[in-house]
Amino acid sequence: PTWYALTLARGELGLNVTHFWSKGSNLRAETVSAGHKIVTLVTGPWYYALDELTGYGLAIRRDAGAVARDAPERRPFGNEYEILMAQGAEKVGQDTLKGRPIEIYRITDGQGRRELWVTADDDKLTLRVEIFDRMSGKKGATEYVVWDTGLTLPDAFFEPDPDVAFERMEFEEYLQRSAESGAVGPVPVLYPTLLHDAESR
Numbered sequence: 001p002t003w004y005a006l007t008l009a010r011g012e013l014g015l016n017v018t019h020f021w022s023k024g025s026n027l028r029a030e031t032v033s034a035g036h037k038i039v040t041l042v043t044g045p046w047y048y049a050l051d052e053l054t055g056y057g058l059a060i061r062r063d064a065g066a067v068a069r070d071a072p073e074r075r076p077f078g079n080e081y082e083i084l085m086a087q088g089a090e091k092v093g094q095d096t097l098k099g100r101p102i103e104i105y106r107i108t109d110g111q112g113r114r115e116l117w118v119t120a121d122d123d124k125l126t127l128r129v130e131i132f133d134r135m136s137g138k139k140g141a142t143e144y145v146v147w148d149t150g151l152t153l154p155d156a157f158f159e160p161d162p163d164v165a166f167e168r169m170e171f172e173e174y175l176q177r178s179a180e181s182g183a184v185g186p187v188p189v190l191y192p193t194l195l196h197d198a199e200s201r
Contacts, residue, residue: 002022002023081105092115111133
């Protein structure tokens with residue numbers, strides 16, 4: 001299956017606009033932040049992040065656990081319902097949004113509070129996520145304003161531009177450098193859950 005979504009994320013640093021496309025487990029995401037378009041590509045064993053403005057990027061070999069989770073029928077984005085339910089979220093309400101029935105789920109724990117609005121059907125498409133981080137006191141919200149499926153997407157759409165100057169590294173090197181200095185390379189890693197197996201780290 002192929003999917004597309006448009007999201008608006010609001011937080012302490014302002015507004016980020018992201019377009020997501022997927023074909024099976026392959027992902028392409030384009031995020032505009034501070035005037036830079038950051039393109040993220042996840043295909044097979046590689047996680048690519050590139051800045052289209054500068055022409056530089058990162059290519060990181062994904063953790064084996066993350067690759068093992070890939071499945072043709074599972075969307076690589078917009079799976080907040082699955083993630084929060086695994087963390088112990090509970091249904092706290094139901095409503096309608098633009099005439100569409102929705103369900104609301106919430107979890108509160110040591111990390112803070114996450115609240116999720118999803119469609120009241122088998123797809124459980126994310127419509128809104130609100131996060132409060134207890135440690136930093138920061139709040140953020142992401143809205144999925146458009147969902148579409150059944151698009152025709154060529155495989156090449158999920159491959160990196162050969163003209164981009166990629167800094168390549170193995171996953172363990174990425175972990176070591178992130179522990180030492182935080183940021184790694186010229187481009188941020190925006191979707192770390194697709195890079196590593198959170199359950200083993």
